[in-house]
Amino acid sequence: MSKLQGKVLVAQGGGPTAVINQSVIGAVLEARKYPQVTHVYGAVHGVRGIVNEDFYDLTEATTHNLEAVARTPSSGLLSTRDKPTEEYCQKIFEVCKRYDIRYFFYCGGNDSADTCRIVNQDARKAGYEMRVIHIPKTIDNDLKVTDHCPGYGSAGKYVAQAFAGVNLDNRALPGVYIGVVMGRNAGFLTAASILAKKYPDDGPHLIYLPERTFTKKQFVSDVKAVMTKHGRCIVAVSEGIVDAKGRPIAEQFTGGEKDSHGNAQLSGTGALGDLLSQWIKEGTDFKRVRSDTLGYIQRSFLGCVSESDQQEAREVGEKAAQYAIWHNRDGSVAMRRVGDYAIEYFLTPLETVARHATSMPDKYINKDGNGVTEAFKSYVRPLVGTLPTCERIHAPKVAKLKKK
Amino acid sequence: MSKLQGKVLVAQGGGPTAVINQSVIGAVLEARKYPQVTHVYGAVHGVRGIVNEDFYDLTEATTHNLEAVARTPSSGLLSTRDKPTEEYCQKIFEVCKRYDIRYFFYCGGNDSADTCRIVNQDARKAGYEMRVIHIPKTIDNDLKVTDHCPGYGSAGKYVAQAFAGVNLDNRALPGVYIGVVMGRNAGFLTAASILAKKYPDDGPHLIYLPERTFTKKQFVSDVKAVMTKHGRCIVAVSEGIVDAKGRPIAEQFTGGEKDSHGNAQLSGTGALGDLLSQWIKEGTDFKRVRSDTLGYIQRSFLGCVSESDQQEAREVGEKAAQYAIWHNRDGSVAMRRVGDYAIEYFLTPLETVARHATSMPDKYINKDGNGVTEAFKSYVRPLVGTLPTCERIHAPKVAKLKKK
Numbered sequence: 001m002s003k004l005q006g007k008v009l010v011a012q013g014g015g016p017t018a019v020i021n022q023s024v025i026g027a028v029l030e031a032r033k034y035p036q037v038t039h040v041y042g043a044v045h046g047v048r049g050i051v052n053e054d055f056y057d058l059t060e061a062t063t064h065n066l067e068a069v070a071r072t073p074s075s076g077l078l079s080t081r082d083k084p085t086e087e088y089c090q091k092i093f094e095v096c097k098r099y100d101i102r103y104f105f106y107c108g109g110n111d112s113a114d115t116c117r118i119v120n121q122d123a124r125k126a127g128y129e130m131r132v133i134h135i136p137k138t139i140d141n142d143l144k145v146t147d148h149c150p151g152y153g154s155a156g157k158y159v160a161q162a163f164a165g166v167n168l169d170n171r172a173l174p175g176v177y178i179g180v181v182m183g184r185n186a187g188f189l190t191a192a193s194i195l196a197k198k199y200p201d202d203g204p205h206l207i208y209l210p211e212r213t214f215t216k217k218q219f220v221s222d223v224k225a226v227m228t229k230h231g232r233c234i235v236a237v238s239e240g241i242v243d244a245k246g247r248p249i250a251e252q253f254t255g256g257e258k259d260s261h262g263n264a265q266l267s268g269t270g271a272l273g274d275l276l277s278q279w280i281k282e283g284t285d286f287k288r289v290r291s292d293t294l295g296y297i298q299r300s301f302l303g304c305v306s307e308s309d310q311q312e313a314r315e316v317g318e319k320a321a322q323y324a325i326w327h328n329r330d331g332s333v334a335m336r337r338v339g340d341y342a343i344e345y346f347l348t349p350l351e352t353v354a355r356h357a358t359s360m361p362d363k364y365i366n367k368d369g370n371g372v373t374e375a376f377k378s379y380v381r382p383l384v385g386t387l388p389t390c391e392r393i394h395a396p397k398v399a400k401l402k403k404k
Numbered sequence: 405m406s407k408l409q410g411k412v413l414v415a416q417g418g419g420p421t422a423v424i425n426q427s428v429i430g431a432v433l434e435a436r437k438y439p440q441v442t443h444v445y446g447a448v449h450g451v452r453g454i455v456n457e458d459f460y461d462l463t464e465a466t467t468h469n470l471e472a473v474a475r476t477p478s479s480g481l482l483s484t485r486d487k488p489t490e491e492y493c494q495k496i497f498e499v500c501k502r503y504d505i506r507y508f509f510y511c512g513g514n515d516s517a518d519t520c521r522i523v524n525q526d527a528r529k530a531g532y533e534m535r536v537i538h539i540p541k542t543i544d545n546d547l548k549v550t551d552h553c554p555g556y557g558s559a560g561k562y563v564a565q566a567f568a569g570v571n572l573d574n575r576a577l578p579g580v581y582i583g584v585v586m587g588r589n590a591g592f593l594t595a596a597s598i599l600a601k602k603y604p605d606d607g608p609h610l611i612y613l614p615e616r617t618f619t620k621k622q623f624v625s626d627v628k629a630v631m632t633k634h635g636r637c638i639v640a641v642s643e644g645i646v647d648a649k650g651r652p653i654a655e656q657f658t659g660g661e662k663d664s665h666g667n668a669q670l671s672g673t674g675a676l677g678d679l680l681s682q683w684i685k686e687g688t689d690f691k692r693v694r695s696d697t698l699g700y701i702q703r704s705f706l707g708c709v710s711e712s713d714q715q716e717a718r719e720v721g722e723k724a725a726q727y728a729i730w731h732n733r734d735g736s737v738a739m740r741r742v743g744d745y746a747i748e749y750f751l752t753p754l755e756t757v758a759r760h761a762t763s764m765p766d767k768y769i770n771k772d773g774n775g776v777t778e779a780f781k782s783y784v785r786p787l788v789g790t791l792p793t794c795e796r797i798h799a800p801k802v803a804k805l806k807k808k
Contacts, residue, residue: 300572393460
C-alpha cells in the first residue's frame, strides 16, 4: 500500500466515448475509499483545466450523481484537443505539485499516455513523488499492448446496429449505400459493421479500411460485382482511407482544413461520402446511390452501450486507483484476453503505449482488401456484445396465375 | 361482420420506419383469425409486387417468424417508390380481382392512401366487392386527420437520443454543430430534437423547419447570439428548409438529382450540412464548425423504438383488419388523442388522408422561427417516450491557489 498522502487528480482527453465516464467514475469512487487520499479533484476540459487550475472537488459529489454520470456518454469532466508539449507537461507537473496532487489519472488515447509519460518523468526528475496512471479509452481501438480499448465496443455496437438497420432499409429500397465510419489510421470501428450481417446476402458487402490502399478502380469494380450478385450493395468505409501514396482520399475535399493536431479534418463533413457516391454514379449506371457519414453520433449516441465495454471501462478506472494506491506503481492499464471471452487487467509501462498507435493486424483483413476475416469476427463479437434481433419473413411464394 | 369470403392482401409503400412491420404483422395476424379469410398474401416491394403478382403466402408463415419480423425495423415485405397513376391502380385492381383478393391493406403515407382511394373507386365501379384500408405510417408525421403517425415516435426517439449525445459531446469539445434531419415538407422530426434538452443551456439551441423561411443572415446571426451566450451552439435543421421563394436550400447543391417523384434529392448526401457549415465559417470567426447528416440511419437504426409507437403501430394494423372484416368498411385508420396520454382509433374516409400532406401547426413553432414551443413538447413527449438518462457532474469548484 502506498503511504503517499495527498490528492488525486483525474482528467479526460481527446474524443469522448460512450463509456469514458465509467472509467473516470471508477477511479474516483475507488480513490475515495483510501484514507491517504485527502481529496479527489477532477480537471475541467482535460489538461487545459490542469494548467488553468480549473478543478471540481469530486470528494463532494454524491455517489448517486457520480453513478448517473458514469452511465452518461461523452466526457462529464469535459475534454480538450490540446496535445501537450514538454513545456506544457512541465506546467501540468507544477500545478500538481502546487495542489499536492500525489495520484494523477488521465483517461485518453496514445497522446494522453504520452502526456502521462512526460509528467511522470518531470515528477521523477524533480524528486516529487507522484503516481501517474494512464487509463485507456478510444473508439478507434488503436492503443498498443492492450487487447482492446474501452469505448471501442460501444461505438462498434452503434456501427453494427446502424448497418443492420441500413441493410434492412436497403433490402426494402435497393441501391448502392455508402456509410462512412470514423477511423483515421485504424479500421477497427469500420470493421465492426460486419456484425450487421445475419443472412449471407446481408450487407455490408464491402468494407474498406485505412490499412489498405483505396483505388477508385477497385471500388467501382467491387460495387459492380456486388450489384450483379445481389442487386444492391452496402459499403462500409473508414474516413481515413488512403490512396497509393498514403494520402487520405478525403484530404482534397475538405478545403484543406486541419484539426488542432495538423491532420486533415475528416469528421463533421459529408464530403468523402459524397465523393464516393459520385465515383459510383460516374462509373456505373446505378441510379440509386446514397451515402451517409456516421459522424459524431457514432461516438456519443445516448442509449447504445456494449455491456462488456461498460463493465471493462469501469474496471480499468478502478484498477488505475488500485495500481497507484495499493501498489504504488505508474503505468497504463491494459487488458489481456485469457479466454473466449474473459479478460484480465495488468499494468504496462507508460512508454509502451505512449505516442505510437497501432492498426488492424493483417489476419483480420481479407486478401482482396475489401472485407474482414472470421478471425476478426471472433475478436470483435464479445466486445460489441449482443445486438437486437431482426428477422426476415419466411413464407412460401404464391404461384403466379398470369403466365409471363 | 363482413360475409365477404376471399383473400387478404397486405403491402407496404414508401420509406421504411422502425415499426411499419408491427402494422403489417398486426393486420396479418388479426386477419388469419377469421374463417372467411382463405389466405393472407403479402405483396413483395409494395404495389410493384402486386402488378408483378409477386406474393408471399403469409398464411403459411409461423407466428414466431411474424412476431420476430414485427420487432424488426424497415419493411419486411420490402417497399417501393412507385407512385401509382390511375392506370397503375387499374392494374392493381385487376390483379386483386384475378386472385380473389377481398381485403386490401396498404401501409404507407399520403401517396399510399391515394392509391387505396383509387383502387377502391375502381373496385366499386366494376361492381367487385373489396374492402380497402389504408394503414398510416410515416416518420414525417405529416398525414392529415390522425393526431400523429406510427413511425414518427421511434424516429423522433432516435433524433432525440442523437442530439442528446451530440449535446454532451459538444459540451466536452465546444463549437458549432449542425445536424441535418429528415423532413421535406414537415418539421416534426427535426422538432423532436428538442427532447434532447435537459438543462437550460443544453442543445439543440436552434431548430429550423421547412415551415419557415430560412435565410443565411438570420442563421448566422442566430448562431452568433448562441455562441455569445453559451460558447457553443447546436443546430437541428430539416433537410427541407426553404428560401424566401419556397425553394429548398439543398436543391442547388445536389447536382439537380431528382428522386422518383421528381423532387430534389435531399437524403443520402452531406451537401446541405456542409453548405451550412460553410456559411458559419464565412460569416463568423468560429473555428470548430461541424455538421452531420442523420441520413437513413434515423429511420432504420436497429434497437431504437418508442414503446408507444410500437404498440400503436401494431394496433393500427389490427384495427385495419377489424374495420374491414368485422365492420365491412373502407377507410384510413387514424388516432385521436383523448387524454394525456391516451388515444383511440377511428376510421376516416380515404379521401381525407389521400394526396395532400400536412405540416407543423403555427402553435408549435416559436415566433422567431428558430425553435419550438412548450405546446409542441407536450404533444411530442408521449410519442417518443422515455429517453435513457444522462447527467452532469454536480460538485463544488476548487478555489484557485494561484492568483490570476
